[in-house]
Amino acid sequence: MTGLKESPITEIKAAPAWKGARSKKRLASSAEATALNRAYTTRMWEDIANGESFVFGYGPMELFNAMDLYLVLPVQYGSVMAAKQLFEHYQGAIDERGYFRSLSNYESLPLGYCFQPDPEIAPYGGLPKPSAIVGGYMTEPAIYELYAREFGSPIYLMDDPHRQASIPPRWWEGPEWRNENLIDFNVREFEGCVRFLESVTGKPYSETRLREYLQRADEMAEYYWKITDLAYKSAGPAPYTATDAYTEVGIFETHFGHEWALDHVKGMYREVKEKVENREVAVEGERMRLLWAGTPLWFNLGFYNAWEESHGAIFVETMYLPRAQRMMQPDRRNALRAAYMRRHMKYTGPSQRSAAELIVAQSRDYRIDGVVLPARGATREASASSRFMAEALRREGIAVLLLDYSPFDNAAWDEDAMRAEVTEFIEQIEGSR
């Protein structure tokens, strides 16, 4: 038996899961990002409560932004649930329906709210009925179909085929290599999505407006690229660490193209540039740079600061801000095509080999001493690449730690054991010098 019937939800709530330490941020821009994101989120939920259209799902954010459509990502809402120690509560509601616990993830966690709609407990007062469900860049279509059914909302599926027979070495450089048929198919998917959204939300789509958003999005991407290069490629210790970068993710992942977001990123660039020029560093005596190459521990961001004082070891990330370099899409004549091109396959590329090549190059570029990889792998695109990445890194003489953790289940997190593994890893690198 699952055991859940023997463990009612009320009991689970009485024993809250372990909570992580607060993270350290060194940039004033990080505080600004938090404030901006909070203000946007507050306004968004107020508007939604007042009946404003919103999309629940995943897809091209620039398109939603250009159509004045709020987007609530299941993965984002699920991570807030987990951060508020509600993982067991909502996962318990899913389990009670008979779904297998081993299927659980951030993307599916909001289903718990569908099955147990309790506005008093849920983040932001719960989820009203979305105007539309969009399933794009998704792992399992069934999850989105269940959302559509439970909310009673119309759904548009956008499959995103990405694999192809061959990928050039250093695929992130050079001319476009993606198969033209594949691009055409995806653009047709976007066209269908636009018509669907116009129909169900009543919001108009303007190619000109999307082009303007994409132009600002590209500007933002260029600033993020410059920020990353300044921070990680400059000689000497870094001006910020992964915890500042993760704070910026709130802007990076959902607000590309907004004018206020562009202003914010310009400010962040000025701040980082100034810090580099003035040799203001995040951690005095930085002696080691570790790359966290998996989904962040959103419930425990303080984890990444834990070895700064003791070992002079900082964490940096490559999943978000450094990705900006690969997102720029200056040809915006067909705006939907550009919207597709700037996001598709930009995390790790479409294969295990492409992911391995990228992480080796990034580790070299950013002077990484050791890489921490998730032993269970990520969930999309070149999923299950960690061990091939590890193999490639070791061939290049870069130390690797494969850490077995669940990025969303804070109840399953063993802080002591995880810290011990990372400490041992750091000390091994120190010992090998």
Next chain:
Amino acid sequence: MNALSLFRQVVENRFDPDAVDALASFGGRPVIGFLDTGFPEELAIAAGFHPMLLTGDPSSGTATVDPYLDLSVPSRVRHLTEAMVTGRHDSVDVLCVTGGDRWLANTHGFLEAYRQISATPDFGDVYYLERVRGTYREHRDYNLRLHREFRAYLEDRSGNVIDDGELAAAISLTNETRALLRDVAILRTGDDPRISGVDAHTITMASMLMPKKAFNAALRQFLASEVPTAPAVARDSTRVFLSGSSLDHQRLHEIVESLPAVVVGEDTEFGARYAETPINESIDPMEAIADRYTFKAPESWAFGIKRRIAMKVDAAVAARADVEVFLHLLNDTATGWDFPDQRRALQEQGIHVVALTDQDYAFDDAQAVSEKLAEFISHSSGEHNIMKKAEA
């Protein structure tokens, strides 16, 4: 050798194409290996290839690939990759990986990355045939476009131009295979099943390993000569329907049928469903192939949960099952999202359901699974039953 013995030998020898060739001649045709039933065998046959299902080996370990595959890789994919990198399928001329199931599709990436680590074995050509997960018009059109590209590849690889007449003949051949397999399915659904689930599964697997012409002839012989003289199997046994994760071996069938039970049907891709959805022979063959592979019963990774649940329930009811065993293999993240609805609908029909969750591909703890199923079958009360592997 009677036909059933032939099918058994073919399945037992599936890692040795030369042995299968000796049992059912490939006629000198090069072999193209495929991994799931989304592969359009008709195109390969028309191009002069012998399409052959490649599977993992449940009796082997996975020590060779374990250092390279993340812990989240489903065990079926792990065993399949192990079979490939240890040379079990190295006499295959072309390997085609089809998209759709994200994990199975990852096999393509695993092999590409493994090639950088080891030059042996030589997998030969590895072709990736994408397949989108929905049934919208553009999805079907894209599948058609991909099939046309694959056709061009096969023509180039074989040096044979595929004409539409040959393609129509290949479609007739596979449709005949499906029709004969549906006759086998009917033998299972009567009051006294005339064929065991293990044998039915063996026959279906053999149809994906043998040349279709030879298979059809042998199956006709089996239906005409061997079935009429065979005794009914497992009279008065509990009638079991299998659902959930697809298995390309028959261990679960064997476990179930070691009990006073008989497997009367499955809705998994290597079971009775392989025989469904014949290809329309009255329209352009490429259009017909695209229709079939887009609109056939949706796998668990595909769009169409409502349609899928209805099909699964209908299949279990048509098989007149007493109970359903729902298998969930460890890390199969696509399978299970239908389960609660499927269970509810089946229970409304009086069919009790048990779920085996997080099981490993090889069923290393077969005894424990058997004991739990025996308990379920003897005490089936219609309540929600879930057995986790950890508790087995």
